[in-house]
Amino acid sequence: MLKNVHRRPAISAWLLLLPLIAAVGATAAWPLGRTFVMSFTDATLGNPVTSFVGLRNYFYYEDGQAYGLFADPEWWLAVRNTVVFAAVSVSLETIFGLLLALFLNIEMPGRNIVRAIVLIPWAIPTVASSKAWAWTLNEQFGVINDMLLRLGVISSSVAWTASSSTSLLTVIMVDVWKTTPFMTILLLAGLQSVPRECYEASRIDGVPPLRNFFFVTLPLLVPTLSVAVMFRTIDALGVFDVIYILTSNNPATISMTGYARRMLVDFQDLGGGSAASVTLLVITGTIIIGQLMLRRYRTERGE
Amino acid sequence: MTAMRYKILYWLTATAITAVVLFPIYFMFISSLRSGAEQFQVAYFPSVLRLENYSRLLTDKDFLGALANSIVVSTSVALVTVMVSILAGYAIARISFTGRALVSGCLLAISMFPQVAALPGLFNTIQGLGLYNSVGALIFSHLMLTVPFTVWVFAAFIREIPVDLDESAMMDGAGRLRTLFRIIVPILMPAIATTFVLAFIISWNEFLYALTFSLTPVSRTVPVAISLLSGTTPREVPFGAINAASVIITVPLVIVAFIFQKRLVSGLSAGAIKG
Amino acid sequence: MANIELKGLSKSYGHTTVLDALNLSIANGDFVTIVGPSGCGKSTLLRMIAGLDTISSGHLFFDGKIVNDIAPKERGVAMVFQSYALYPHLSVYDNVAFGLKGRMPKPALREKVLDVLERLQLSKLAKRLPKQLSGGQRQRVAIARAISREPGVMLFDEPLSNLDAGLRNQTRLEIARLHRAVGSTTIYVTHDQAEAMTLSDKIVLLNGGRIEQFGSPLDIYRRPANRFVAEFIGSPKINMLQKNEALLLFAATPSASDIGALGDVVLGLRAHELEAVPLDGASLKARVSVVEEYGDRAYIYVETEKFNTLLVMEMTAMEDVKVGDVVGLAPRVPEPLVFDLESGARLEKGQAA
Numbered sequence: 001m002l003k004n005v006h007r008r009p010a011i012s013a014w015l016l017l018l019p020l021i022a023a024v025g026a027t028a029a030w031p032l033g034r035t036f037v038m039s040f041t042d043a044t045l046g047n048p049v050t051s052f053v054g055l056r057n058y059f060y061y062e063d064g065q066a067y068g069l070f071a072d073p074e075w076w077l078a079v080r081n082t083v084v085f086a087a088v089s090v091s092l093e094t095i096f097g098l099l100l101a102l103f104l105n106i107e108m109p110g111r112n113i114v115r116a117i118v119l120i121p122w123a124i125p126t127v128a129s130s131k132a133w134a135w136t137l138n139e140q141f142g143v144i145n146d147m148l149l150r151l152g153v154i155s156s157s158v159a160w161t162a163s164s165s166t167s168l169l170t171v172i173m174v175d176v177w178k179t180t181p182f183m184t185i186l187l188l189a190g191l192q193s194v195p196r197e198c199y200e201a202s203r204i205d206g207v208p209p210l211r212n213f214f215f216v217t218l219p220l221l222v223p224t225l226s227v228a229v230m231f232r233t234i235d236a237l238g239v240f241d242v243i244y245i246l247t248s249n250n251p252a253t254i255s256m257t258g259y260a261r262r263m264l265v266d267f268q269d270l271g272g273g274s275a276a277s278v279t280l281l282v283i284t285g286t287i288i289i290g291q292l293m294l295r296r297y298r299t300e301r302g303e
Numbered sequence: 304m305t306a307m308r309y310k311i312l313y314w315l316t317a318t319a320i321t322a323v324v325l326f327p328i329y330f331m332f333i334s335s336l337r338s339g340a341e342q343f344q345v346a347y348f349p350s351v352l353r354l355e356n357y358s359r360l361l362t363d364k365d366f367l368g369a370l371a372n373s374i375v376v377s378t379s380v381a382l383v384t385v386m387v388s389i390l391a392g393y394a395i396a397r398i399s400f401t402g403r404a405l406v407s408g409c410l411l412a413i414s415m416f417p418q419v420a421a422l423p424g425l426f427n428t429i430q431g432l433g434l435y436n437s438v439g440a441l442i443f444s445h446l447m448l449t450v451p452f453t454v455w456v457f458a459a460f461i462r463e464i465p466v467d468l469d470e471s472a473m474m475d476g477a478g479r480l481r482t483l484f485r486i487i488v489p490i491l492m493p494a495i496a497t498t499f500v501l502a503f504i505i506s507w508n509e510f511l512y513a514l515t516f517s518l519t520p521v522s523r524t525v526p527v528a529i530s531l532l533s534g535t536t537p538r539e540v541p542f543g544a545i546n547a548a549s550v551i552i553t554v555p556l557v558i559v560a561f562i563f564q565k566r567l568v569s570g571l572s573a574g575a576i577k578g
Numbered sequence: 579m580a581n582i583e584l585k586g587l588s589k590s591y592g593h594t595t596v597l598d599a600l601n602l603s604i605a606n607g608d609f610v611t612i613v614g615p616s617g618c619g620k621s622t623l624l625r626m627i628a629g630l631d632t633i634s635s636g637h638l639f640f641d642g643k644i645v646n647d648i649a650p651k652e653r654g655v656a657m658v659f660q661s662y663a664l665y666p667h668l669s670v671y672d673n674v675a676f677g678l679k680g681r682m683p684k685p686a687l688r689e690k691v692l693d694v695l696e697r698l699q700l701s702k703l704a705k706r707l708p709k710q711l712s713g714g715q716r717q718r719v720a721i722a723r724a725i726s727r728e729p730g731v732m733l734f735d736e737p738l739s740n741l742d743a744g745l746r747n748q749t750r751l752e753i754a755r756l757h758r759a760v761g762s763t764t765i766y767v768t769h770d771q772a773e774a775m776t777l778s779d780k781i782v783l784l785n786g787g788r789i790e791q792f793g794s795p796l797d798i799y800r801r802p803a804n805r806f807v808a809e810f811i812g813s814p815k816i817n818m819l820q821k822n823e824a825l826l827l828f829a830a831t832p833s834a835s836d837i838g839a840l841g842d843v844v845l846g847l848r849a850h851e852l853e854a855v856p857l858d859g860a861s862l863k864a865r866v867s868v869v870e871e872y873g874d875r876a877y878i879y880v881e882t883e884k885f886n887t888l889l890v891m892e893m894t895a896m897e898d899v900k901v902g903d904v905v906g907l908a909p910r911v912p913e914p915l916v917f918d919l920e921s922g923a924r925l926e927k928g929q930a931a
Binding site: 009010012013014016017018019020023024026027028029030031032033034035036038039043045100103106108112114115116117118119120121123124125126127128129131132133135136138140141142143146177182185186188189190231234237238240241244245256257260261264265270273274277278280281284285288 | 310323324328331334383399416419422424426427511514515529530542546548556567568
């Protein structure tokens with residue numbers, strides 16, 4: 001008799017979850033599983049009949065020659081590009097995001113307008129903003145070159161997105177422009193959850209503002225900051241659209257996602273593309289788990 | 304510092320931020336108003352006002368098709384997402400059952416993995432379902448991006464409603480569904496609107512899947528259509544058209560960002576921080 | 579209307595037992611208050627009766643029928659929540675009507691809702707939303723919603739704790755009046771013993787998941803089952819004396835020898851059972867340490883070297899006492915309450931300790 005009461009809520013819970021399970025199962029879990037399985041097969045886009053090839057998509061030796069994903073210098077280039085991209089852009093976003101959040105946290109009539117404006121780069125399609133940046137950065141007709149030439153900063157037009165010495169930096173800059181708002185939003189929410197009394201108490205104690213920031217605000221913001229940095233890092237490691245729109249599949253900037261997609265679409269290599277995807281997933285997963293463990297360690301120490 | 308100087312400093316900073324934010328958008332807009340040879344000149348101010356790019360785009364069958372595809376895909380994705388999120392978010396926030404931690408853990412994990420990780424498998428699945436090169440493929444794949452995240456957001460919103468209300472409704476004789484649709488849903492209307500807009504924006508802006516799963520104009524969305532506008536030499540790139548098309552898909556979102564600013568912010572942070 | 583019976587009713591979460599095999603029988607139409615210190619399980623008990631929490635073991639009967647597995651809506655119960663739990667998006671009218679929908683035809687429903695609103699003087703507020711009401715008005719809407727279904731059992735979960743003192747007294751009166759008019763069996767949870775004493779036909783005193791005593795307010799006040807009950811009920815808190823202390827106090831009375839004959843006990847005397855007497859001839863003298871003046875009466879706390887604790891006694895406003903004064907102490911009653919030192923149980927006269 002007792003079981004009845006206990007089971008009833010469980011049944012209604014699973015019924016309510018049914019659409020979710022169907023949606024996530026079909027669009028996420030199953031494809032993810034397929035990707036994993038296919039990374040061990042010789043599947044191609046045109047050929048659904050596949051055979052198991054073990055780790056050959058990842059790495060193998062034949063006649064003293066290494067093959068597979070891990071033997072492909074272009075893959076390692078993509079890894080390097082992505083890691084540099086993620087590290088630099090997340091660092092810059094964090095700094096700018098924090099400054100912007102602090103600024104937007106100031107009580108001022110009309111600040112909601114500024115907040116909405118700051119949201120724009122995040123809200124609009126990456127394709128549109130990347131194309132807009134591509135236009136302003138254009139070697140011949142872009143305003144950026146024109147301005148810098150007039151100011152005498154550069155002596156001749158720079159092919160920002162095409163030259164291999166500037167393209168990665170350019171892509172990072174555009175990404176910082178686009179994703180700083182997201183960081184700002186999260187940090188602003190974090191700032192607003194810092195109890196007002198904390199500030200008031202330190203104001204009554206006569207603590208100077210800068211000290212206040214480093215000893216009151218920042219420590220209270222650390223949990224939000226670490227979550228935000230993790231979110232953005234994961235996102236940045238999967239970057240595709242900014243880079244693809246600005247520089248296409250240029251080896252100087254191609255990302256891991258771009259590499260995997262190129263294998264899949266241009267080379268029709270489902271197995272190889274899957275192997276690259278799985279590798280990226282493993283890298284990302286490691287970062288998430290590492291971060292979660294760090295967080296647990298901190299909570300256990302009571303920080 | 305006097306209050307006046309403080310105010311001036313504040314608004315100077317705000318103006319500088321606005322300038323950086325609007326920089327590319329401003330030049331995109333100016334360029335969209337120029338056509339022919341004017342496109343290939345550096346311009347700082349809208350010296351000419353030609354609507355040719357717009358009129359050509361808005362009569363172009365492929366572009367209109369892409370616009371329609373974008374609207375159909377984003378609206379469908381947002382609708383399905385909201386429905387799924389309401390039901391699942393309620394279950395996760397309110398009913399204690401074995402496996403609840405597992406479900407929310409899985410959702411979190413899925414909402415964090417890189418998009419490309421599912422790409423080969425999705426490609427395979429979509430081909431298997433016969434959806435390749437159709438708007439169906441895009442709706443299908445975009446749900447993977449929106450649902451786990453919005454369910455999470457939604458559960459966070461529901462947890463903010465006192466449980467007393469559910470229990471009170473239960474005492475009043477309402478079942479789970481009546482409680483959900485008569486009490487929770489009306490209270491959560493703002494959150495539902497937020498979830499809808501979030502899902503819509505994610506789908507509207509999505510590029511990787513939209514590019515990969517479409518082959519012909521039949522299934523292209525506007526971002527994909529824009530990315531394909533190009534020329535073999537710099538002088539052939541239709542900058543005016545590209546920028547006009549960008550303006551067309553950007554403007555609705557800027558308006559949405561202004562209307563929903565507060566709600567979007569709370570939605571995004573609910574998903575991220577409370578998780 | 580229903581009578582309620584608990585037989586061996588228990589609630590546990592894992593290894594923690596919140597309620598331990600409670601037995602209780604509540605008569606039809608009674609107003610029963612469950613009172614006890616925080617964490618004693620009183621809200622859990624109420625929620626189990628409501629059907630919001632499951633029963634771990636034992637049985638719950640409504641009118642002789644086991645209702646353990648019956649959903650709240652089928653139990654014929656209504657509840658007023660501590661937070662009121664008004665539906666924020668519905669008007670006062672719709673809040674009351676929500677639970678009636680589907681139970682009766684529309685015209686009857688309308689009449690019913692208007693009638694209930696009228697009874698609680700809410701007619702003018704029918705179209706307002708909860709956020710446009712004051713705390714007291716919200717409270718009345720919550721009560722209106724609960725009585726609208728004419729429930730057999732009305733449950734109140736600390737309904738007055740969010741109101742300010744003045745409103746609390748007024749609402750307390752209103753609840754008492756309503757109970758008389760409606761007649762539903764009522765179970766009322768509170769931590770405030772004044773509410774328990776003034777409202778109830780019977781009080782359940784709960785402590786650590788067990789019932790310490792179940793009885794009428796006067797019964798509980800005059801004949802507390804044990805030391806805990808005596809100390810929990812009554813304000814100010816009852817004076818507890820060691821045997822040697824009581825002997826000093828009662829030295830001049832006939833019960834001195836009875837007290838001397840007791841074993842290991844503690845003795846209880848309420849504030850009004852002590853009085854100040856002229857110094858000459860008083861068997862016990864004490865210094866006034868604190869005076870709590872209420873206007874019509876005052877509580878004075880006195881200390882003496884011979885006692886471990888302060889004693890409190892009630893004085894009329896006529897008697898003029900200041901901090902630092904020395905007064906004589908004497909009992910007003912022939913004998914104190916006697917509790918076994920070890921078990922805390924109260925001993926009747928003649929019962930050996």
